[in-house]
Amino acid sequence: MSGASLERGLHAFKEAIDAPVASFFSSCVRCGLCAHACLFYTETGDPKYTPIHKLEPLRRVWQQEYSFWGRFAKALGLSRPVSDDMLTEWETLVYDSCTMCGRCSMVCPVGNDIAYMIRRMREGMAASGHAPQGLIGATQRAVTIGSPMGVKLPALQAQIRHIEQDTGLKIPMDVEGADYLCLLSSMEIMNFPEYTESLAKIFKHAGVSWTLSSEAFEATNSGIQIGVSEIAAELVQRIVDAAEKLKVKTVISPECGHAYMAIRWEGPNLIGKPFNFKVLHILEVLDELREQGRLKTTGKEAQRLTYHDPCQIARRGGVVQQPRNLLNMVADDFVEMPEAGTMNWCCGAGGGVSSNERADELRLKVFNRKKAQLDAVKAEGLVSACSNCRIHLEEGLEEYHMDIPVLSLTETIAEHLAEDKT
């Protein structure tokens, strides 16, 4: 049997309702507080963007299959089953207007992890053929080519050659026994090669042994964004295999939000066994080096800088203090946006939204929230640590005619490395 169908989708919904999801549904008091935590609601005022409402088809399956009165009503034919039309209607709510940023989970008074529920719900949406075309394409490329953007190894090798020629630094590839295995996102390979260059500079400066892998250089995980666990597991397994083959102690997730969440938090659960290596975000590694005194910088940025916390790194990942420590090394005038840190507002393009062209207009509209945050501090430079955020921040700033450069934190650190140390 091949091909998505409503039947497969409903079956996947039944599977997706694990104990946490069931208890979350029965705990919901319908207070609607999650609406005000969601930028898709605050920027449009449309109640259909209330986070818990985006889960209505899954909630209905829970009610009809797993709750006493719901079974009763279903048996008497008093409740309508979830139909293909309903899923079509909800497709845009689940994929276009949710970045799984998890801000709603933070405010829920009964502690429902709504972002987790959306993640579970996407399993059924994907199985029923209601995933957006853009995400389907990205997922297929990730599995067949190895990158959602279709980046193949020769493209990476070409970039590496350029960097090596420009800087005279060596980019290590497939070095067995290195301490760190660095992953990259396709976005970094194609749009921000400076990131790889910065890694080379910083690690040389700090004397860190590291490597890339020709078999697993891609950190992103489309399987998680689209909501197919076995595809997500396959993508995680590639990295695990490469890390075990090269016998590295630590795998470093790049400046990408969901890649970090995928490999660090979902990874071991997806493949069903613990990793025998550590996973750290690049900011965690840099802050460790700073603490050990191995990261020396010189000079400071004079313009007023602020920092955009990528949701999966700060709110869902707990990396909040490290970027502040690092920024204070290189920024003279660092200001915090209102609600920065764990309650920061999403840029609007995470969770697969940026791969979904249908959502382009909406994600630029809700960028208005970020604009308000930036206006409040009159920032002259915006630093972040996620290339997906970065691309969208640049697009959003252009859309709203704001002349603020967007910087990568890793690259900013690399630019300020003290020269004297070799």
Added chain:
Amino acid sequence: MSKDETLGEALRRQGVTRRGFLKFCAATASMMALPPSMVPAIAAALEKARRPSVIWLSFQECTGCIESLTRSHSPTVEGLIFDAISLDYQHALQAAAGSAAEAARETAMEENYGKYILIVDGSIPLANPGYSTIAGISNLAMLEETAKGAAAVVSMGSCAAFGGIPKAKPNPTGAVSVGDIIKDKPIINVPGCPPIPVVITGVLAHFLIFGTIPELDALGRPMAYYGQSIHDRCYRRPFYDKGKFANTFDDEGAKKGWCLYKLGCKGPTTYNACATTKWNDGTSFPIEAGHPCLGCSEPDFWDGGGFYKAISTPTEDIPKAAIYAVGAGAAAGLALGALNRAKRDKAVAEHVKTTIDDLEKGD
């Protein structure tokens, strides 16, 4: 005694030493939950305070409140303080009678208009003004007239504060509290049947020291005295916590002085200072004498459903049917949970693998 005499002068004239006076100030400070650093300030303020004019009106009452106050053991400092106020009208205590008594009230009102303290004990009948009159004036008319010029009104006792026993069902006189009639004056409720003497002197002292009324709870009672329940300060509380109760008045538990909760003690729902200041010069209080608290300082205490009924124990055994119902509910819950688990396990077991070829709908 002269009306212009200060409190300090009055006390010294009556032979109260400076030491005794300061002791009273310290006790007042601690009772009003003020910091010890306030004691000198209290002493200084009391020393200089002019004796305030007090008019005391008694309506539908039993004179128990004034008895309580006058029976405070002499010579207590509270008693002297009370002597030291200018009690210009109190028809149970004053020597004057008839029109001379009423003239005293009118004079006091005129001379101290806007400054005197009005104390009321007893409730006010609204069903028929003739139920209670003084010198041919109905309680309602006298209260309204006298309250007009008062700086503050003190409702002494549960009748004035909440209607008390006259208001108990079926309330034949249509009794109401002072607060039901007077709306435009600060009212301090000092309930109790009767209230503790030291509470009234404490409230007066607070008024003299600060010129304001003390902090009140939601029922208008001074927090310093009514801030904690009898139960929370009861010396029998450890028995309650251990579950040791007297079940009858002559059983082992009663003899050993265990908690009187099951005998109907209203201590948990009653806010008053009995358990700390006690009665009769600090001798004892009802629970210490082996009787449950009646809850006399709470509204409608007479209609609370029996003094010897425990506050919230089932009056009869829990019926067997209820136990079976709880059991059946738990069993149904477990069965439903098991059914749900089986259903989801089956769904997981029948998992259909989704590959990249399954993301789009088949033909």
